[in-house]
Amino acid sequence: MGLCVLPQFLRSLLSSVALLGILAAGCQAPTTPPEPDARDRSRLAEQAIREKLVLWQRRLNLQDWIISVVMSHPTDLRQRTLGNIHWDANKKTALIRVLDASDYQMPFQPTMRDMEFTVVHELIHLELASLPRSEASRSEEEYAINRLATALLQLDGKN
DSSP states (O other): OHHHHHHHHHHHHHHHHHHHHHHHHHHOOOOOOOOOOOOHHHHHHHHHHHHHHHEEEHHTOOOTSEEEEEEGGGGGGTTTOOOEEEEEETTEEEEEEOOOOGGSSSHHHHHHHHHHHHHHHHHHHHHHTOOOOOOTHHHHHHHHHHHHHHHHHHHOOOO
């Protein structure tokens, strides 16, 4: 009786080991995409951000605006900011400046998420352009816009 049980037990054990081997071969941990070099980083980021601009312009129903995005260095932006927007409501044109990917001190994927956040943030400013603004309410407006941008990106599953 002991001899009959042992081969069945071994067959089961070997089958389990073989199955684990097959599963292990097919299951790999997700890999992080390789970091682009500095030259490619800016080019890839600019292309991706232009695509994100079109996406978010459509989502926020701003297709009647002509909006362009320019990669900028810290010297082109207000201190402690990552972007800005200037618009002409009569012409329905706007220019968004976003900190260039080469000026970020973090890996590429988090940089891209941050740059997309900046684009969404600036587009919300444009959406609210018709509301009265004052220097006194600027801090509260920035806080609210940051919260809205975060919520929109969370709905999109990005952050």
